[in-house]
Amino acid sequence: MHVRQVRAWFVRVSSLFGRARRERELAEELESHIQMHVEDNLRAGMSLEEARRQALVKLGGVAQTTEAWRRQRGLPLIETLVNDFRYGLRRLTKSPAFTFIAVLSLALGIGANTAIFSLVNTAFLRPLPVERPEQIVSVTNTAGSRGFPAFSYPNFKDFRERSRDVFEDLYAYRFSPLNVSHDGTSERLWGYVVTGNYFEVLGVKAAIGRTLTPDDDRLPGGHPVTVLSYEGWRRRFGGDPAVVGKSLIVNGRSFTVVGVMPQGFYGTEIIAAPELWFPVAMQAEIEVGNSWLDKRRVENLLIQGRLKPGISPEQAQMTLNAIALQLEREFPEDNEGKRVILSSPGFISGMMRGAVIGFTGLLMVVVAFVLLLACINLANLLLARAAERRREIAVRLALGASRFRLVQQLMAESMLLAVASGACGLLLAYWLIDLAVRLKPPVDVPLAINLHLDYRVMVFTCAVSLATGLLFGLLPAWQATKVDLLPALKDESSSGVLQRSWWKSGLIVLQVALSLVLLVGGGLMLRALQRAQSLDLGFNPKNAVEVSFDLRLQGYEQARGREFQKRLLERVRALPGVQHAGFVDLAPVDLHFSRDSVFIEGQMPERESRAPRAMVSRASHGYFQALGTRLVQGRDFTERDDEKSQPVAIVNETFARHFWPGEDPLGKRFRQGGTEMPLLEVVGVVEDGKYAGLNEAPQPYVVRPLAQAYTGANTLIIRTDRDPRELLATVRNEVRLLDPHLPSSAKLLEERLAMPLLPVRVAASLLGSFGLLALALAAIGIYGIMSYAVSRRTREIGIRMALGAQASHVLRLTIRQGMAPVLFGVAIGLAAALGLTRLAKNLLFGVSAADPLTYVGVAALLTGVALLACYVPARRASKVDPLVALRNE
C-alpha cells in the first residue's frame, strides 16, 4: 500500500475517537458555506427565501453531505461493529443473571480446558530447556533389565565411541536417591548422576560458577563436586551468591558446589526435575557400596544424544542398531537381543510417553465435553433471548435489513460473552495450575511438573474462546433470523402449541446424555475405590505404621548396618502397644517391586536369560506378622537363619503351585539371581498378595531372610493395637536416637495404597466433579428452555384453563413435554456409557463396567434434577390466571 494511503487509514482509524467534536465542526463549516452562498444569491437579487432554497439545492442537502462525509471520515464497517458491541454490552448488562450464568459456565469450561492444555503444552509442545532442542533424542533400550529402558556404562561408552558419524555426542544420566545434609538438617531427595559431557552437549551454561565438565568425570571417586539447580540453590542456600566453594554432605560424603544452573533449567526429563547434578565418576560414592561403572550387566543409565545436522532419527537408529548387533556378538551373555529405538526426550526414554498421552488425552476429552455442554447450554439460552426479539427482527427484515447484518448484531453479543468468559477462564486456569503444582501426588519420585501459562497456552485460550463464541452464537443467530415474517409481525406464535423445534430438544438430549456419561464414569470410579477397600491385598494395611531409611546412603557398611537394624528392632518391639515388628527391603504395594530370575532345582532352562522370574524381597523374622500376612505352611524366619546356617526362603502360594504343582513345597530348593548363587531351601509358604500394583494377577514371590541377604535399604513395619498415628512420632524418634543424621520417613501403612489408588482417585474426582458440573449446566439449560416455553405459551395455557383444564392437568402436560427429551437423553447416555466405560476396565478392580447400581443411581439422580428443573416453570404455568393471560396481549 502507498504511504499516503496508510496515513489516511491511520487517520481514519483514529477518527473513531472524538467523533462528536468533528461532526460539530462539519456542521459549522456547512452552515458558513450556506451563509456565504445565501449572501451571494441575495447580491444576485434573489429573495431571502429563494436564496436559501437555491443554496441548499446546490449543496445537495446537509444530511446527504454529512452522510457522505462520514463515510469518508471513518471506517463504516468498524463503526457498525463498535455499535453492535455497544448494543450487545447494553443488552448483557440489562440481564445480569443471564450474563452471570453464561460467563460462569463458559469460564469453567474454558478454564478447565486451559489448565489441561497447559499440561499438554508442558508434556508435548514445550521443548527441553536446552540449545537447539530439536536435535536431542532419547535412546531406548528395548530389552533393558526390569523393563527399564536403560543401558550399562560400558555399553554406553561403546555406543558413544562408535556412533560419532551420526551423533555429535551421546550423554547419559541416572536418577539417584540422596541423603543430603546441610546446616544441620537432613533430607531425602533425588539428583542426577551425569556423564561429564552432559552440560556441554546440551549447550547450557551455569548461572553462577560453572557446570560439570569432562574433567570432572575422569577418575572414579576423584571429583567430589556438584552443581545445584536454581530451586535447590534458593532452598538450600537461600540464594547465596557466594555459594561456589561451599560444601554439602551427600550420602555421608562431602561434595563441593561448583555452580548453579539458571532458573528454568530442569534437566532432561519433563516430570523428574533434580536438585543436584553429580559426575558419574562419583557413582560409587553416591550409591554407596554399589559400583557398576565397569559392569556390562548393570543397566541403569538413560542415554540421550544430539544428532548431527542433517541426520534423521531413522538413520541414527539404524546406526545404533548396527552397533547393538556388534555388541551382541562381542558380549552375547549380557547383550542378547538388545535393540534400540529413538524417541523424543523427556519421558524417561519413552517409557512414560504412553501413560502421559493416555492420561492427558482422557482429560482433554473430558474437559472438551464440559465445554461443549456449556456451549450447548448457552446456545439454548441465546436462542430463547433471540426469540424475545422475534417481532423486532421481523420488522427489521421487512424493512430491508439484510439477514447478514442481523446475524452480525446477534453474534456481537455472543462474542462479548466469549471474550469475557475467556478472560475469567484464564484466571481460573491460573488458579487451578497453582493448585495443581502445589498439590504433591503421593509418589516417591522427584515429580516436578513445570506447569505455567506461556504464549502457547494464551493462544490456545483465545482460540478456544473465539471458537466457542462462534459455535454457540452462530446457530441461534441463524435460527433467530429465519423468521416467518407475517405471523411474526402480527405477533402470533408461529404455532399455537409448544414450539417443538427439533434442535432445541436435540440439545437437551445431547446435554443429558453427555452429563450422564461423565457421571457414570465418576460413579464407577467411586465404586472401584470402594471395591479396592475390600480387595484381598495379602496383608492388612490397618493398624500398622512403616518407617523407611537407607543406611547405605549414610555410609553404613554391612556390620554396622546389621547392628543398627538389630538394635532398632529390639527397641521398637519394646515400645508399648507394639505387637509385631519386622524389616523388609520393599513393602507392598510398590511400583518399585522387581522380578529376578529363579532356577528351580531339577528344572534348569536351556539358557540363563530364559529363566522364569519371580518378585523378590528380603525380610527379617516377624515381618509377615507385622504386615498381617498369613503363613499357610511351614515356618517364619527365625533368629537362627543367619549367614552361617542353611540359606532358606519363604515363597507364596502361587510360587509353590507354579513350580511344584501337586507337590509339597517345603524342603524344595532353588537358586535366585543366577546359577552360581546358593541353593535356597523353602521353609514356609505365605498367602498370595498384591506386590507392584492392585490390578496384577497372582505373581510368584520369594522372600529371603535379611540376615542372609543383607541390604541397607530398609522399611520397618510395625503392627500395633493402638491408634497407629500415635506411634509415628515415637518411631521416628527411636531412629533419631540411634543416628541423628539418618533421614527417615514414617507413615501409616495404609498410605501406601495412595499411590496405586491414585489413578482411580484422580479419575473419580475429575469425572465426578466434571459430571456434577455438567449436571448443573444441564439443569440450567432445561430450566431456561422450559421457562421460556411456558412464557411463550401463557396465552395458550390461559385459553385451556378458561375452557376448564385443571391446574394439575396443565402441570402434568408441561412436565411431560419437558421430560420427553430428558428421558430420551438418559437412554442414549446409558447406551454410550456402556460402550465407553469398557475402556476404563483396568481401573475398576473387578467392578463391572456395567455395574447396575451406578447406572440406576446416576440415571435416577439425573432424572430427578431434570424433573426439578421442569417443575419450577411448570408450576408457574399451572398458576396462570386465565383472565390475565388472555388480556395480556
Next chain:
Amino acid sequence: MSDKADVWQGTLALMVLKTLEALGPLHGYGIARRIEQTSGGLLSINYGTLYPALLKLEQEGYISSEWGASDNNRKAKFYKLTRAGRKQLTKETREWERTTAILARFFAPLEES
C-alpha cells in the same frame, strides 16, 4: 457506479489542488465556486460532494485546514496546499497531461501512414 465515482473523485481532487495552488488558502464554498467558474459553467456539481473530497485530501496530508475569517468577516474553514500536496499536484498534472495526450491521439483524425 463506484468506478465512475472514483474517477470523478480523482479529477475533483486534482481540480481542488490546482485551485488551491492558484488562489492560495480558500474555504470550501470558494473552492466550489471557483471550480464552477473555471469550467465556464460546463461543470455543474453538487457543492456537497466537495466536502468528502476535501476530507480525503486532508487525511492523505495533501492539504491542511484552519479556521479563519472570510472576506465579509464570516467564520470559515480555510484549506491550503501542503508541501506534499504541491508535489502531488505536479505529479498528477504530469500524469493527466500524458493521459490526455494519449487519448488525444486516439481521437485525432486518422492520418495516412
